[in-house]
Amino acid sequence: MSRNAPRIAIVGVAGRMGRTLVAAVEQEPQAELAAGIVEPGSSLTGVDIGELAGLGRLGVAAVDSLAAAKDDFDVLIDFTQPRVTLANLAFCAEHGKAIVIGTTGLDDDELAQLDGYRDRVAILFAPNMSVGVNLTLKLLETAARALGDEGYDIEVIEAHHRHKVDSPSGTALKMGEVVAESLGRSLKEHGVFAREGQCGPRSDKEIGFATVRAGDIVGEHTVMFATEGERIEITHKASSRMTFAKGAVRAARWVVGRDAGCYDMQDVLGLKG
Numbered sequence: 001m002s003r004n005a006p007r008i009a010i011v012g013v014a015g016r017m018g019r020t021l022v023a024a025v026e027q028e029p030q031a032e033l034a035a036g037i038v039e040p041g042s043s044l045t046g047v048d049i050g051e052l053a054g055l056g057r058l059g060v061a062a063v064d065s066l067a068a069a070k071d072d073f074d075v076l077i078d079f080t081q082p083r084v085t086l087a088n089l090a091f092c093a094e095h096g097k098a099i100v101i102g103t104t105g106l107d108d109d110e111l112a113q114l115d116g117y118r119d120r121v122a123i124l125f126a127p128n129m130s131v132g133v134n135l136t137l138k139l140l141e142t143a144a145r146a147l148g149d150e151g152y153d154i155e156v157i158e159a160h161h162r163h164k165v166d167s168p169s170g171t172a173l174k175m176g177e178v179v180a181e182s183l184g185r186s187l188k189e190h191g192v193f194a195r196e197g198q199c200g201p202r203s204d205k206e207i208g209f210a211t212v213r214a215g216d217i218v219g220e221h222t223v224m225f226a227t228e229g230e231r232i233e234i235t236h237k238a239s240s241r242m243t244f245a246k247g248a249v250r251a252a253r254w255v256v257g258r259d260a261g262c263y264d265m266q267d268v269l270g271l272k273g
Ligand SMILES: NC(=O)C1=CN([C@@H]2O[C@H](COP(=O)(O)OP(=O)(O)OC[C@H]3O[C@@H](n4cnc5c(N)ncnc54)[C@H](OP(=O)(O)O)[C@@H]3O)[C@@H](O)[C@H]2O)C=CC1
Pocket: 011, 012, 013, 014, 015, 016, 017, 018, 037, 038, 039, 040, 042, 079, 080, 081, 084, 101, 102, 103, 104, 105, 126, 127, 128, 129, 130, 166, 170, 244
């Protein structure tokens, strides 16, 4: 491991993404697995985080607060839930740590709170850390510009596992925002998130969202552009959480040592502009 390998802490280390992140950091020679945080008072406190991830002993015991790991890490990776993420962001701002946030489902107020830290700490915030999804966002920009004003109806369809708590997914919302922005529309005004009963025909400019929750689906997103006589579908399918975890580790290595600001995966991958 290089002397400049960032020391990474993972919060929510017993979760679906937390466990995958432990494996991803462990596989990255240019990063050090420094700490793993579980919920305050968790019975998993003190358990080796390698054991939690099914990798065997790694010599890092889970702690139940960020304060307990304060001197051990340079960058925190957080895939938990909105209120926990905001508390961890406040901690990172206070203690000069960079943070990678993968948590989705933040409401407008929580997003504004997150944004309020942009002058105090380096934040990497993205609803999907996979390279494939971030490339898909660029393809969507191009497709929307070419097709959007030519009478194509736009619908976003996503499917995830039965445990997911937020809907639509953060990725689906991001895809909708990218398409809306490319067309000069506002997603707040034109997003349609439910159709039931006698809801009438769709309007030309609406961007519809449909959600599936079933079994162990890791994450699938399709944006459909449909008109009389043809339809184009741009689809991304994740078949392993490792794609998100590897992206997050890449993001952690990128964001550590940056100036305060709110960055995303497009910055990491050089896809801006
Ligand atoms: N940006 C991206 O690329 C991706 C984002 N996500 C997002 O990541 C988030 C987590 O997803 P997932 O891993 O499936 O969810 P899980 O519920 O499996 O994991 C969340 C973990 O956070 C833990 N947790 C809750 N509160 C605290 C706390 N105060 N301190 C420490 N740990 C805490 C939970 O512990 P406990 O179980 O004890 O409650 C749980 O282990 C979701 O918002 C999801 O949408 C997911 C995949 C990719």
